[in-house]
Amino acid sequence: MSLFDAPTDALRPLAERMRPRTLDDMVGQRRLLAPNSALRKSIESGRVHSMILWGPPGCGKTTLSLLLAQYADADFRAISAVLCGLPEVRQVLAEAAQRFAEGRRTVLFVDEVHRFNKTQQDAFLPHIERGTIVFVGATTENPSFELNSALLSRCRVHVMEAVSVEDIAIALQRALDDAERGLGGRGLRIGDAQLRLIATAADGDVRRGLTLLEIAAELAEGEGDAEATTFEATITDDILEQVLADRTRRFDKGGEQFYDQISALHKSVRSSNPDAAVYWLARMLDGGCDPSYLARRLTRMAVEDIGLADPRALQMAIDAWDTFDRLGSPEGELALAQVAIYLASTAKSNAAYTAYKAAKRDVNEYGTQDVPLHLRNAPTKLMKSIGYGKDYRYDHDSEGGVALEQTGFPDAMGERVYYEPVERGLEIKLKDKLDRLRAAREDARRKAGRS
Structure with missing residues (x-):
C-alpha cells in the first residue's frame, strides 16, 4: 500500500483524495521546485535533508513531506504540535530509532512545529544529528522568531508561497477531470469564470x-x-453565492501575516500612498483586526512620520479614534479610513522623532547632569544665597522675546542641536525661525566669550 492509499478512500475529502503523488503533480512553488532547483534535485535523488517548511496554510507543506518520504523510500510519520506532548514525541522517536537500527529511514513530519516549546524542540536534536530521522517541520510563522537556534542550525529553511489563483484553478480542473480520485464521470458542469471564482475565494x-x-x-x-x-x-x-458567502481571507491576529500587514500599512502612509494605505487598512479590518489597535497605530504614525510638518494630523488621528469608540463597527471604520488617507496624503517629517531619540542617547551618555544654577527656581532665601536662579534672564523682557546668550543645557554638555526641521509643511516656517535663532544664539555666546 502506498503512502497515499487508504481502504476508506471514498470517505476521504476531495482535497485529501487529490493530494499530488509526484512532484510534477504539485501546483505552485515554481521557484522552490523548479526542474534544476537544489531541493528538487535532492528529492528526486532520494538524498533528502532535515528542513523547515515555512509557508501559509494549504501551500503544500504536508504534501511535499509525503513526497520526500516516497522519493527517499522512507517510512513517513506525522505528528502535530497542537495534539502531542513530550511523551508522544519520545515514543515516535524511539520507534524511528528502532527502524533506523533495522536499516530503514523515517521522515518525521511535525505540523505546527512552532507550537512546541524549547524543551520539546530540543528533543529532536540528537536524532537529527545521528540521522535517525529526517526532520521536516511545518510552520506558518517566521522560524527566526518561533524556533530555537539549535533546531534551525540543523535544518534548512525553505520558504513556500501562497498558491496563485491560476495554479489553484489548475488543481480544481484536475479534480473535475479525474474519475478515479476526483469528481470526473459525475456529469458536473462549471464555467471557467465560476471556476476562477472558487480559485480566488x-x-x-x-x-x-x-x-x-x-x-x-x-x-x-x-x-x-x-x-x-x-x-x-x-x-x-x-x-x-451560497458556498462563497461567508468566506474569509487569511489573517492571523498574532502571527506573521498580522505584522506583515501592519508594516505594509505604516510604510504606505510613510510613502505618501493613500490608496495603498486604505487598502491595507481594509485588509486588516476584513481579517478581524481589533480596530482600536489600528487607531492606536495610526496615532503613532501621526506622531512619528507626520510630526510637526502637519500638527493637525495628530488631532485628526485622536478624533478618528474617539469617533470609532462612539460609533463602533462598521460606521466608525470610515473615520479610520479617512485619517489613514489624510496621514498618507499630508506632509511628512520625522524630525521630532529623530530629535527625541538623539536626546535620549545624550541622557544615557552624560548620565545625571546637574541643572545649571541659573535655570533653578529659588523660592527660599537660602536657595537664593547659594546661587539658585542667579543671572537668569527673563526672556519676555529681552529684545525679540529671547535671551540669546542664555543656555538651556548642563554646563558639561554645551549647547546641542537635536531638532532639525525638514523643508516640508509647517516645518518650513519652523526651520526658518530656528535657523535664525540658533545663529543669533551662537553669535551672542561668542560675543560674551562663552563656548
Missing part, C-alpha cells in the same frame, strides 16, 4: 479551493433531476 490555499469545489458539487447534485437518463449537475452562480 481559496485565497492561496489549494485545500480550501478543493473543499469549496466539493461543497458546490454536492449542492449541484442535490438540485439535479434524479429521474433523468443522463444525469448532469451544473454549478450555478446561485450555488456559488
Whole structure:
C-alpha cells in the first residue's frame, strides 16, 4: 500500500483524495521546485535533508513531506504540535530509532512545529544529528522568531508561497477531470469564470479551493433531476453565492501575516500612498483586526512620520479614534479610513522623532547632569544665597522675546542641536525661525566669550 492509499478512500475529502503523488503533480512553488532547483534535485535523488517548511496554510507543506518520504523510500510519520506532548514525541522517536537500527529511514513530519516549546524542540536534536530521522517541520510563522537556534542550525529553511489563483484553478480542473480520485464521470458542469471564482475565494490555499469545489458539487447534485437518463449537475452562480458567502481571507491576529500587514500599512502612509494605505487598512479590518489597535497605530504614525510638518494630523488621528469608540463597527471604520488617507496624503517629517531619540542617547551618555544654577527656581532665601536662579534672564523682557546668550543645557554638555526641521509643511516656517535663532544664539555666546 502506498503512502497515499487508504481502504476508506471514498470517505476521504476531495482535497485529501487529490493530494499530488509526484512532484510534477504539485501546483505552485515554481521557484522552490523548479526542474534544476537544489531541493528538487535532492528529492528526486532520494538524498533528502532535515528542513523547515515555512509557508501559509494549504501551500503544500504536508504534501511535499509525503513526497520526500516516497522519493527517499522512507517510512513517513506525522505528528502535530497542537495534539502531542513530550511523551508522544519520545515514543515516535524511539520507534524511528528502532527502524533506523533495522536499516530503514523515517521522515518525521511535525505540523505546527512552532507550537512546541524549547524543551520539546530540543528533543529532536540528537536524532537529527545521528540521522535517525529526517526532520521536516511545518510552520506558518517566521522560524527566526518561533524556533530555537539549535533546531534551525540543523535544518534548512525553505520558504513556500501562497498558491496563485491560476495554479489553484489548475488543481480544481484536475479534480473535475479525474474519475478515479476526483469528481470526473459525475456529469458536473462549471464555467471557467465560476471556476476562477472558487480559485480566488481559496485565497492561496489549494485545500480550501478543493473543499469549496466539493461543497458546490454536492449542492449541484442535490438540485439535479434524479429521474433523468443522463444525469448532469451544473454549478450555478446561485450555488456559488451560497458556498462563497461567508468566506474569509487569511489573517492571523498574532502571527506573521498580522505584522506583515501592519508594516505594509505604516510604510504606505510613510510613502505618501493613500490608496495603498486604505487598502491595507481594509485588509486588516476584513481579517478581524481589533480596530482600536489600528487607531492606536495610526496615532503613532501621526506622531512619528507626520510630526510637526502637519500638527493637525495628530488631532485628526485622536478624533478618528474617539469617533470609532462612539460609533463602533462598521460606521466608525470610515473615520479610520479617512485619517489613514489624510496621514498618507499630508506632509511628512520625522524630525521630532529623530530629535527625541538623539536626546535620549545624550541622557544615557552624560548620565545625571546637574541643572545649571541659573535655570533653578529659588523660592527660599537660602536657595537664593547659594546661587539658585542667579543671572537668569527673563526672556519676555529681552529684545525679540529671547535671551540669546542664555543656555538651556548642563554646563558639561554645551549647547546641542537635536531638532532639525525638514523643508516640508509647517516645518518650513519652523526651520526658518530656528535657523535664525540658533545663529543669533551662537553669535551672542561668542560675543560674551562663552563656548
